[in-house]
Amino acid sequence: MALHINIEDLLSGKAVESNRLDYKEGWNPDAIYRTICAFANDFEDMGGGYIIVGVKEENGHAVRPVIGIDSQKIELIEKEMVGLNNLIQPYYQPRLFIEEADAKTILIIKVTAGERRPYKVPDCVTAKQKTYNYYIRYNSSCIVPKNEYEEELRSLANRVPFDDQGNANIKIEDISTSILRDHLVAVKSALASEDLSGMRLWSILDQMDLTEQTPDGLVIRNVAAMMFCEHPEKFFKYTQVEIVIFPEGRVRNPNNMIELPVIKGPVPQMIYDTMNALKVNVIRKNIRKQKFDEHSLATFNYPYQALEEAVVNSLYHRDYQDREPVEITVEPDKISILSFGGPNHTISIDAIHEGKLLRSRRYRNRRLGEFLKELKLTEGRSTGIPTIQEELANNGSPSATIETDDARTYFIIDIPCHPDFREEKLVLNNENVVKDVVKDVVKQLSERQQYIIDLIRQDEAISAAEMSQRLNVTSRTVQRDISELKNMGVLVREGGKLNGKWIIKIE
Secondary structure (H helix, E strand, O other), X not given: OOOOOOHHHHHXXXXXXXXXXXXXXXXXXXXXXXXXXXXXXXXXXOOOEEEEEOOOEEOOEEOOOOOOOOHHHHHHHHHHHHHHHOOOEOOOOOEEEEEEEOOEEEEEEEEOOOOOOOOEEEOOOOOOOOOEEEOEEEOOEEEOOOOHHHHHXXXXXXXXXXXXXXXXXXXXXXXXXXXXXXXXXXXXXXXXXXXXXXXXXXXXXXXXXXXXXXXXXXXXXHHHHHHHOOOHHHOOOOOOEEEEEOOOXXXXXXXXXXXXXXXXXXXXXXXXXXXXXXHHHOOOEEEEEEOOEEEEEEEEOXXXXXXXXXXXXXXXXXXXXXXXXXXXXXXXXXXXXXEEXXXXXXXXXXXXXXXXXOOOOOOOOHHHHHHHHHOOOOOOOOOHHHHHHHHHHHOOOOOOEXXXXXXXXXXXXXXXXXXXXOOOOOOOOOHHHHHHHHHHHHOOOOHXXXXXXXXXXXXXXXXXXXXXXXXXXXXXXXXXXXXHHHHOOOXXXXXXXXXXXXXXXXX
């Protein structure tokens, strides 16, 4: 079986947070099974972890080149693991992957959060007299929980975050193979070259831990629909982003408003589309010369990275059982992003009001966060708010403020406009302003998007299917690029599918 993420990204810690990685120089079943137990208990809702065998660790990082494992011993290790898995109570089976790095063979033991936690295992699985204990992950170590920690671990019994739960309503036909393949290509997974048709799709989803075995059969987990379904709102009502602009302010003139098209689709696509909409309609840049300095100083009304972190957080931590959209309100002095539900009760109200670091012990969507991390859309746990505040400070903007209620049913973050850009009334959709912004955006187009524009210059009636063939990518990829180009104001469609044509707005 192949990993669903790239082995180099795993070893470098780019795709997975360091506290979810455990390196072992060789096959040591006693230490390895204590780690398996700790990851399966998933005490802090991290989503489990990876044990990498055949790699030395130094200061939390893999030492390269790797040591490797004797390939002739792998079959014996696989057989030994079959017996050792039976020692975990209740029974738990991790996944074993054989990978190559630095021309050496290494083993990857992937441990997902167990559905029947808490788990316990013998302190020494190889000893004749076995003493069982629970284990949890504490920083980068595996410890036996005591007192309130053990009580809290027991309280997690049969509690699985919503995104990791199986959903019998999601059918295999609901999973878009083109979206799934695009994701696998993006994370440089070896699975990207696999056949995704028929029963093979079930196998790929299973390898990615996106299925759950129930008494009624195999079902697909909610996170699979959040990530790889064209219409996740079919299962999670009002999974969408709504952007409303009040040029004079929501209080001053609530009747003067501009509603942008509702944004729907899989979570990563909603993030991309939302940022494109804000980039075109809202974000502005000012460049000014500095005295006695040859370098110019660039400031933004809203730094892109701060907005992106806030948008990602709103969809990452959203309660997908709540029938409320993510609402983004743009006013002359701020952008407000509202999502439901609110921050976990393990975060103090003082920390929320302080608005610096929101460190949660429990995560609502641990698997969704894992996928967003792999796509580099989020850096990891508890990093969003600090990144937002840092980006605002670097831009010379005031700090963002956060609001919630005592019941933690909602979360609002207000991102203030840079003082140099504040106006009594927002000037939006002005042709010159829009052109300047779009021209700046065009410089950031991907190579594939630029090629799409070149194809349209050659044939303004070219279809998306023809572009797909010319580019040797899936039609879904082309449609996504076209959607981004349209949101940026670079491209518009005039007429229908049969007789219509593309128009490039900015040359």
